[in-house]
Amino acid sequence: MRAAPLDPTPEADSLLSPAARGELPVQATLRRLEQEFARTLDTAPQIIPQAASETEGAADPIYVTRPFLPPFEEFEPLLRQIWQTRILTNGGPFHQELEARLSDHLGVPQVALFNNATTALIMALRALDLTGEVITTPYSFVATSHALLWSGLTPVFVDIDPVTLNLDPARIEAAITPRTSAILPVHCYGQPCDVEAIAGIAARHGLKVIYDAAHAFGVRHRGQSVLNHGDLSVLSFHATKVFNTFEGGAIVCADEAMKDRIDKLKNFGFEDETSVIETGLNGKMSELNAALGLVQLRHIGTVLARRQAIDAAYRQGLRGIPGIRCLDFAGDGAANYAYFPILVGPDYPIGRDALYDALKRDGIHPRRYFYPLISDHAMYRTLPSARREDLPVAAMAADQVLCLPIYPDLDPAIVARIVRRIALP
């Protein structure tokens, strides 16, 4: 299924239509995108403070991502306000406003901000009073499973679906035991999980569902935010993510009672001035991070449109290269172009690691997200569910994946360079 454009502003339209229609040959498309980018940068210097060409010489290393920052002048008045009020944290005005704005923007009932997604995951598990085993994916960032170990829960790894690279619902049911209390899936790369199947399994077996939605900011599926599925969803606003507050995260939940419990958990478990009712943590987001989030949110439409243009350019350029597979968006709604993973298959002339090294020699630094599998790390590999033979799809993906650079001000000329290198390794 094709991803619907996010925030279809006129600017996004002019950036996207040629590649999206697939009418032009690769080079022409890339050239066109380059021109469109240049025009956007000319006409909207206040939106993107630094033209990519000023900061990305051919010799500069290109990393898998480069955090988006709004113009400093937009942030400055909010900083002054913090200096004036001396309200630095503990649910200050920027924190409150960002929670409200995000719940509006994302289309979700409740948002509880956190200092990062890892703390948020640990508090989410606590808020649902889980025990015993939790079924999860081995194909993710290690924080997903670490949150389980920190909570005294046992991860049970289940293989992933070969198309979406998300937890395979058909395998979840077989892994359920009397000790299972929840499922912790990941919307990997912002690809929606099979949320309906997972909801069905959870309902049949009385399990909770927590989505690690660290990659899924702004993703929509079948007419609503993908974050509205499961009992809780956890977002990350880390510097490397689509929407960043330097460090940050959030739990999305359905009702005020749950948000109230989460708010107490992230504040040491304080009920009021003198009573502590839970073993909480310090998971609070500071006013500095929240203020930045408010300014970042003004630019999210542009950020996503630019990511979409890069995504379209890669797809166009890589089409037809034998042995290279791009992941199609699995959702029925808006994607967020958070990552650009390719799978380097056996038909490609060289192996994934050889391509990785070749690109690095050219100053391009892709990342092997997610290699190794979580289940291959020392603290997990002795678990019965960690056997690689039982996780063949995840093992294949970990051995073949390469995430190519994608970020809002990535120069399309560099995309063209990367495509050429992959075409002629």
Ligand SMILES: *Cc1c(COP(=O)(O)O)cnc(C)c1O
């Ligand atoms: C980034 C990430 C996290 C951790 O987020 P932090 O905000 O850095 O703690 C958790 N899970 C996944 C899948 C991630 O990619």
